[in-house]
Amino acid sequence: MEEGDALEFCCNAVDLDGYVFMNGASENLQNRLRSAGFTPVITPLSEFMKAGGGAKCLTLKLVEI
Numbered sequence: 001m002e003e004g005d006a007l008e009f010c011c012n013a014v015d016l017d018g019y020v021f022m023n024g025a026s027e028n029l030q031n032r033l034r035s036a037g038f039t040p041v042i043t044p045l046s047e048f049m050k051a052g053g054g055a056k057c058l059t060l061k062l063v064e065i
Contacts, residue, residue, distance in 0.1 A: 005026050005029050009045075009049060010024070012053070012054030012056045012057060013054070014055045015038070018038055020041065021055045022041070022055050023045040023049060024044075025040055025042065043055065
């Protein structure tokens with residue numbers, strides 16, 4: 001991963017059935033994800049990143065009891 005990807009919080013991503021939702025990613029990282037069978041989905045999250053959060057921080061895992 002490149003420094004720019006780290007600054008975009010690329011590791012703070014969400015995988016949902018092969019779609020990887022993230023704030024931003026370099027073309028190199030997007031191509032690497034595609035090569036691994038994933039589909040990158042770039043979703044601008046700049047307002048949430050101002051508070052220190054990213055895509056994963058915006059999720060809520062629900063478990064059926």
